[in-house]
Amino acid sequence: MSAASADGRATRWAGQHQRRRAEFVDAALAAIAEHGPEVSTEQIAEKAGVARTRLYKHFTDAADLQRAISQRARELITIELAPVWNPQGTPMQMITTAIDTHLRWLTEHTPLYRYLIQNSPAEHEEYTDIPTAIGEHLTELFTGYLLAFDLDPAPAETTAFGIVGYVHSASTRWLDRHGPYTRDDLVAQLTAVIWTILDHTLRTGGVTLDPHRRLPPPHELPAPGK
Structure with missing residues (x-):
């Protein structure tokens, strides 16, 4: 694989990663509106339509997800x-x-x-x-x-x-x-x-x-x- 191809693939992956993070944050906002401030990660994952483990492929931990929610808010x-x-x-x-x-x-x-x-x-x-x-x-x-x-x-x-x-x-x-x-x-x-x-x-x-x-x-x- 050429360097140009590798760079292009990395760029596409980074863009997809950011899009998925944004989608999960939107799902989190919807879950908070539905379940209240004590919303769980499981409820956020359910609202996003993915398993909890899939969620953490895009966030390092719960604190990272919370920071993303706060930034969007x-x-x-x-x-x-x-x-x-x-x-x-x-x-x-x-x-x-x-x-x-x-x-x-x-x-x-x-x-x-x-x-x-x-x-x-x-x-x-x-x-x-x-x-x-x-x-x-x-x-x-x-x-x-x-x-x-x-x-x-x-x-x-x-x-x-x-x-x-x-x-x-x-x-x-x-x-x-x-x-x-x-x-x-x-x-x-x-x-x-x-x-x-x-x-x-x-x-x-x-x-x-x-x-x-x-x-x-x-x-x-x-x-x-x-």
Whole structure:
């Protein structure tokens, strides 16, 4: 066999291997949705239509499969949270859309969410990276607005990560208990609290915004003093 033929065969095998891994991860997501966060490897293999031993021809062990599931979940969450990455509209619309998107994902993918948080962060940092990524994105966004308003950007990071932590904690508690609130109720409550925090930060610097008036991106705002 020539070197070229061997290389071509290796490339085809690598591509097939990756395709099969992706198919098994999709099957795992379906199995989690059906059986819940305590899903077993056997149930995942059954959903994929293969024997458990066949599954491990494409994953080194259970941890490797879990990492692949987490990575795929991260991709799905990132797509779902598009309104967080690209906020538009009035301040209240931006906040409401971001919170509603977050809660909708949690309620529609509760078994997957619980599967991810029940595993150790060391093995599933792909998921724990999501709140960090949101916090960093909001830090950059808040910094841009504070600078545009000629204010000290120092509060941006603590405000951003404080909001992310608050929303995560409150929504997780609601998901566990639901309590007296509907999802819309919780969205309204969280939106009001977050706006109060942001409004206080701005007013401390002498800036007052209308929460129901469109807020352009920071780079579209006039330079301070103009």
